[in-house]
Amino acid sequence: MTSVVCIEHLKKSYGEVTAVKDVTFTVESGEIFGLLGPNAAGKTTTIRCLCTLTKPDGGRVEVGGISSIEQPKIARRKLGYVAQEVALDKVLTGRELLQLQASLYHIPKSIAQERISQLLNLLGLEDYADQKTGKYSGGLKKRLDLAAGLLHQPEVLVLDEPTVGLDIESRFVVWDFLRKLRDAGTTVLITSHYLEEVDALADRVAIIDQGKVIASGTPNELKDRLGGDRVTLRIREFTPTEEAEKAKEQLSHLDFVREVIINPAQGNSLNLVVEPHSNAITDIENKLSHLNLPTFGISQSRPSLDDVYLAATGRTLLDAEMAAAGSRDIKAEKKQAMKGG
Numbered sequence: 001m002t003s004v005v006c007i008e009h010l011k012k013s014y015g016e017v018t019a020v021k022d023v024t025f026t027v028e029s030g031e032i033f034g035l036l037g038p039n040a041a042g043k044t045t046t047i048r049c050l051c052t053l054t055k056p057d058g059g060r061v062e063v064g065g066i067s068s069i070e071q072p073k074i075a076r077r078k079l080g081y082v083a084q085e086v087a088l089d090k091v092l093t094g095r096e097l098l099q100l101q102a103s104l105y106h107i108p109k110s111i112a113q114e115r116i117s118q119l120l121n122l123l124g125l126e127d128y129a130d131q132k133t134g135k136y137s138g139g140l141k142k143r144l145d146l147a148a149g150l151l152h153q154p155e156v157l158v159l160d161e162p163t164v165g166l167d168i169e170s171r172f173v174v175w176d177f178l179r180k181l182r183d184a185g186t187t188v189l190i191t192s193h194y195l196e197e198v199d200a201l202a203d204r205v206a207i208i209d210q211g212k213v214i215a216s217g218t219p220n221e222l223k224d225r226l227g228g229d230r231v232t233l234r235i236r237e238f239t240p241t242e243e244a245e246k247a248k249e250q251l252s253h254l255d256f257v258r259e260v261i262i263n264p265a266q267g268n269s270l271n272l273v274v275e276p277h278s279n280a281i282t283d284i285e286n287k288l289s290h291l292n293l294p295t296f297g298i299s300q301s302r303p304s305l306d307d308v309y310l311a312a313t314g315r316t317l318l319d320a321e322m323a324a325a326g327s328r329d330i331k332a333e334k335k336q337a338m339k340g341g
């Protein structure tokens with residue numbers, strides 16, 4: 001396999017805010033690559049640098065061997081970009097919008113007609129093609145945006161949170177389409193904060209947190225690397241810290257327990273990594289009962305990508321999202337992004 005996208009030691013700050021500290025990953029030809037991380041992790045900034053929409057402060061960013069920083073025009077031709085929010089001209093029909101887009105890419109009319117028909121067909125948009133896009137649902141808008149990003153037949157299609165805000169049915173349509181696209185040879189790079197999306201779609205993944213890649217590989221490799229099963233334990237709905245610490249200390253002595261992490265964002269629940277062990281839950285409950293501690297809830301599962309994230313950062317993706325949510329001025333970010341900052 002050859003690397004089509006190569007990002008090395010990427011850095012980007014907005015004033016005081018460091019959006020991307022040090023991001024390195026490669027995307028191989030013909031794969032779906034997922035950049036997974038909570039809100040504010042630096043995913044959008046990373047792909048905006050790749051797609052020549054933002055200038056990085058440092059690092060190497062290449063697509064098909066062409067630097068997005070030094071040769072942005074050539075790099076742009078190799079890329080299709082589908083942004084997180086779809087902004088369509090409401091008075092045009094879907095077909096008219098694609099025709100306009102094709103003319104912006106200087107695609108000759110006859111070729112454009114054929115590609116537009118093909119894309120409308122592939123994305124199940126034929127019945128809506130001659131309706132004004134102002135009447136489209138969120139799912140239809142997203143599909144049209146996908147078609148627009150693919151008109152110039154880019155080597156790499158980059159999608160920022162492709163299914164955010166979509167209903168389940170539209171989400172599956174988009175997933176299915178991206179798989180077909182990959183199978184037909186297009187390289188696909190997506191950002192997502194949905195674990196199940198990356199798990200279902202991505203051949204390989206990089207998990208990004210606070211502007212840095214904290215793990216990368218195939219989803220199975222990452223989970224296997226963790227090994228063992230996961231036990232999530234709540235002693236009480238909100239466990240006092242002292243009790244959680246006491247339980248952690250005692251449970252760590254059980255011979256099948258490899259690691260115990262306290263999760264303060266979930267009422268001091270305990271996340272245990274255990275050897276595959278048939279009686280894990282019973283043995284843990286017995287141990288707690290000897291310590292005169294109750295069990296509010298306990299469950300055992302195979303490791304997930306969230307466990308990979310938890311092991312690397314000490315918090316779950318959802319908790320990281322909630323922590324990030326309060327600290328952003330989205331309006332100001334949009335303004336600056338429009339200016340290309």
Ligand SMILES: Nc1ncnc2c1ncn2[C@@H]1O[C@H](COP(=O)(O)OP(=O)(O)OP(=O)(O)O)[C@@H](O)[C@H]1O
Pocket residue numbers: 014017018019020037038039040041042043044045046161327328329332333334336337341
């Ligand atoms: N144009 C901007 N101006 C100022 N700060 C910005 C701008 N764009 C992003 N940031 C900040 O940089 C950090 C990374 O944001 P980024 O959008 O890259 O994250 P993300 O992982 O894509 O999250 P999301 O999916 O919510 O967009 C955040 O703290 C954000 O507030």
